Amino acid sequence: MYVAVKGGEAAIDATHGLIAQERRGDPATPELQTRQIREQMKLAIARVMNEGSLYDEDLAALALKQSQGDSVEAAFLMRAYRTTLPRFGSSRPVDTGAMAIRRRISATFKDLPGGQVLGPTYDYTHRLFDFALEEGGAQAPLQMAQEPLAATMPRVPDILGDEGLLEAEEAPAGDPSPADITRDPAEFPADRDVRLQMLSRGDEGFLLGLAYSVQRGFGGNHPFAGEIRMGEVSVLYTPEELGFEIDIGDITLTECQMINQFKGSQEAPPQFTRGYGFAFGHSERKAMSMAIVDRALKGRDLGEGAEFPAQQEEFVLYHCDMIEASGFVEHLKLPHYVDFQGELELVRKIRQEQAERKQRVAAEQAP
Amino acid sequence: MTEAQTISGADPHYNYGYLDEQTKRMVRRALLKAVAIPGYQVPFGSREMPLARGWGTGGIQITAALVGPADCLKVIDQGADDTTNAVSIRNFFARVTGGRTTQKTAEATIIQTRHRIPEKPLRADQILVYQVPQPEPLRKLEPSEVETRNMHAWEEYGLMQVRLYEDIARFGHVATTYAYPVMVNERYIASPTPIPKFDNPKMDMMPALQLFGAGREKRVYAIPPFTRVRSLDFEDHPFTVQSWDKPCEICGSRLSYLDEVIVDDHGARIFVCSDTDYCEDRRADAASLGEGA
Numbered sequence: 001m002y003v004a005v006k007g008g009e010a011a012i013d014a015t016h017g018l019i020a021q022e023r024r025g026d027p028a029t030p031e032l033q034t035r036q037i038r039e040q041m042k043l044a045i046a047r048v049m050n051e052g053s054l055y056d057e058d059l060a061a062l063a064l065k066q067s068q069g070d071s072v073e074a075a076f077l078m079r080a081y082r083t084t085l086p087r088f089g090s091s092r093p094v095d096t097g098a099m100a101i102r103r104r105i106s107a108t109f110k111d112l113p114g115g116q117v118l119g120p121t122y123d124y125t126h127r128l129f130d131f132a133l134e135e136g137g138a139q140a141p142l143q144m145a146q147e148p149l150a151a152t153m154p155r156v157p158d159i160l161g162d163e164g165l166l167e168a169e170e171a172p173a174g175d176p177s178p179a180d181i182t183r184d185p186a187e188f189p190a191d192r193d194v195r196l197q198m199l200s201r202g203d204e205g206f207l208l209g210l211a212y213s214v215q216r217g218f219g220g221n222h223p224f225a226g227e228i229r230m231g232e233v234s235v236l237y238t239p240e241e242l243g244f245e246i247d248i249g250d251i252t253l254t255e256c257q258m259i260n261q262f263k264g265s266q267e268a269p270p271q272f273t274r275g276y277g278f279a280f281g282h283s284e285r286k287a288m289s290m291a292i293v294d295r296a297l298k299g300r301d302l303g304e305g306a307e308f309p310a311q312q313e314e315f316v317l318y319h320c321d322m323i324e325a326s327g328f329v330e331h332l333k334l335p336h337y338v339d340f341q342g343e344l345e346l347v348r349k350i351r352q353e354q355a356e357r358k359q360r361v362a363a364e365q366a367p
Numbered sequence: 368m369t370e371a372q373t374i375s376g377a378d379p380h381y382n383y384g385y386l387d388e389q390t391k392r393m394v395r396r397a398l399l400k401a402v403a404i405p406g407y408q409v410p411f412g413s414r415e416m417p418l419a420r421g422w423g424t425g426g427i428q429i430t431a432a433l434v435g436p437a438d439c440l441k442v443i444d445q446g447a448d449d450t451t452n453a454v455s456i457r458n459f460f461a462r463v464t465g466g467r468t469t470q471k472t473a474e475a476t477i478i479q480t481r482h483r484i485p486e487k488p489l490r491a492d493q494i495l496v497y498q499v500p501q502p503e504p505l506r507k508l509e510p511s512e513v514e515t516r517n518m519h520a521w522e523e524y525g526l527m528q529v530r531l532y533e534d535i536a537r538f539g540h541v542a543t544t545y546a547y548p549v550m551v552n553e554r555y556i557a558s559p560t561p562i563p564k565f566d567n568p569k570m571d572m573m574p575a576l577q578l579f580g581a582g583r584e585k586r587v588y589a590i591p592p593f594t595r596v597r598s599l600d601f602e603d604h605p606f607t608v609q610s611w612d613k614p615c616e617i618c619g620s621r622l623s624y625l626d627e628v629i630v631d632d633h634g635a636r637i638f639v640c641s642d643t644d645y646c647e648d649r650r651a652d653a654a655s656l657g658e659g660a
Contacts, residue, residue: 008449008450008451008453008454009449009454009458011451012451012454012455012458076415076419079415080415080416080417082415083414083415083416084381084382084385084387086387182412182414183412184410184412185410185411185412185413185585185586186585187410188511188512188513189513314510314511314512314513315510318512323415323419323420324420324421324583325420326419326420327419327420327421327422327424327583328420328421328500328583329421330419330421331419331420331421331422331500334422334444334450334451334452334481335444335445335450335451335452336445336482336561337445337626337627337641338445338446338482338483338545338561338562338563338624338626338641339482339544339545339546339561339563341563341609341624341625341626341627341641342544342545342563342564342565342609343544343545344627345544345609345611346540346542346544349540350538350539350540350542353539
């Protein structure tokens with residue numbers, strides 16, 4: 001007699017053991033320390049913090065170790081942990097104008113107050129393997145700058161002047177508290193605070209592809225990198241029981257301001273419009289992509305239409321979250337045999353009816 | 368901030384039921400609204416859960432918001448208690464509540480389900496929690512959320528009737544075998560979730576409260592006890608459910624939903640009950656009858 005398949009419980013236990021063994025790899029090699037990941041895999045850490053929506057380098061390192069370096073799985077661990085954390089308040093908005101700059105470049109001005117600061121970047125490396133790293137390469141000596149960086153480093157959009165050439169960005173009337181997409185579901189059409197929050201935790205690859213599509217003409221208007229800056233900012237917080245502001249630490253941020261031409265409309269004269277990108281850690285590709293997509297999604301307010309994917313708000317914002325996307329795509333691994341049974345039955349029935357109809361017609365036509 | 372509740376057996380690192388009390392209250396408020404407007408999709412602040420989106424996070428949040436020490440939880444997937452994801456969710460709740468779980472439909476106070484309604488009729492003291500992948504029954508007809516919310520608000524359901532009509536015109540049948548749309552309380556079209564249409568009639572006037580959670584889409588909806596639930600159809604093409612020529616190979620039932628199982632390399636197949644508890648019960652009954660004789 002047929003006996004139904006059993007044993008899901010035992011199989012789950014066994015697979016947990018197996019994945020732990022896979023993660024460890026060859027026990028003859030030393031085990032990876034989370035401290036090593038945190039210090040030597042900084043860009044991976046930044047991505048996990050961004051998409052995991054939680055600034056914690058130690059947890060991001062643990063997440064990467066636990067997930068064998070799978071950044072989506074690691075970001076998922078971060079999200080599942082952050083959801084359990086109590087919310088005890090909101091910091092003041094961080095002031096990126098007061099950032100301790102490590103890198104700051106503008107593609108729109110040759111020189112500007114504070115100057116161009118190249119900082120650490122792979123941009124001008126040749127992508128040739130440094131085989132010395134395999135054996136723990138010697139570090140090239142650092143060169144000290146001849147003079148310290150300027151104390152103030154104004155943001156490029158802030159110095160473009162009052163000519164009205166650049167779209168003004170002002171807080172909405174009454175300067176309300178921003179929405180919080182982790183507490184309240186996004187509603188569409190989405191306001192910009194919601195949009196920026198969703199983009200900032202969106203998948204870097206997805207946003208990069210969309211930004212690229214805009215540049216290639218699927219929603220084209222040419223962006224200029226007005227400014228990209230990276231460095232440390234202080235996080236200021238006023239605990240209710242203290243009643244005064246305290247500095248609770250520094251975080252590393254990347255900010256990108258894209259500038260795009262806008263031809264103007266019957267009411268509005270031509271001017272430059274802006275797209276904004278913001279990310280934890282050193283995450284330029286993410287911040288730039290986000291800024292381009294933010295600008296594309298401004299199309300609604302500028303009366304540009306929404307012909308192309310990057311301009312379609314629900315398309316972009318619903319689908320940029322890789323935690324949600326990967327969960328839903330991968331849920332196809334779950335059994336669907338009840339639904340499939342329904343489909344099997346229907347297809348068989350329709351095929352049978354068709355065959356019978358053909359036979360009937362053939363029989364009627366036969367002499 | 369709330370104090371963590373712990374009871375014996377529950378993982379002390381997390382609040383009872385995993386979610387914090389504020390979040391549970393938020394979910395319960397959304398559920399109350401859902402019960403007050405049967406079939407209406409209520410947006411809620413869906414949280415990230417330690418299980419993946421699309422793997423039941425909406426149902427899990429509802430269960431987490433409702434479950435208490437007096438409850439007894441049953442979790443099924445495809446009708447079965449021992450499918451891997453059902454096991455995983457049941458273990459999750461056993462860990463974060465330390466509470467009772469069961470595989471018996473009759474013993475459960477809360478039944479979380481994916482893709483089936485148990486064969487055994489549910490009672491008024493039970494709650495059926497559905498995991499919902501796509502709460503919007505109109506989504507395949509209209510991709511925009513802004514548009515579909517308007518369609519519900521104006522009760523503009525002509526598009527859905529046209530789709531069903533086109534199926535009949537092309538195939539002679541409504542070519543939807545699961546997630547077959549229902550009209551709830553003669554007001555809102557709702558998705559019964561991907562249960563087979565075989566289960567749709569069970570939703571109508573069900574004594575148990577039916578709650579639906581879509582975690583990724585951040586919506587909950589509800590069908591209160593004893594609410595009219597009508598599967599959409601036409602007078603000349605009435606709604607029908609699946610039937611099988613053969614009975615369950617194991618228990619002989621001719622009344623339950625059957626899964627097809629391939630048993631050899633030549634595609635020979637048999638049919639067995641999808642609801643494992645129902646099937647086991649029937650076998651146990653048959654065995655005890657045999658002993659008595």
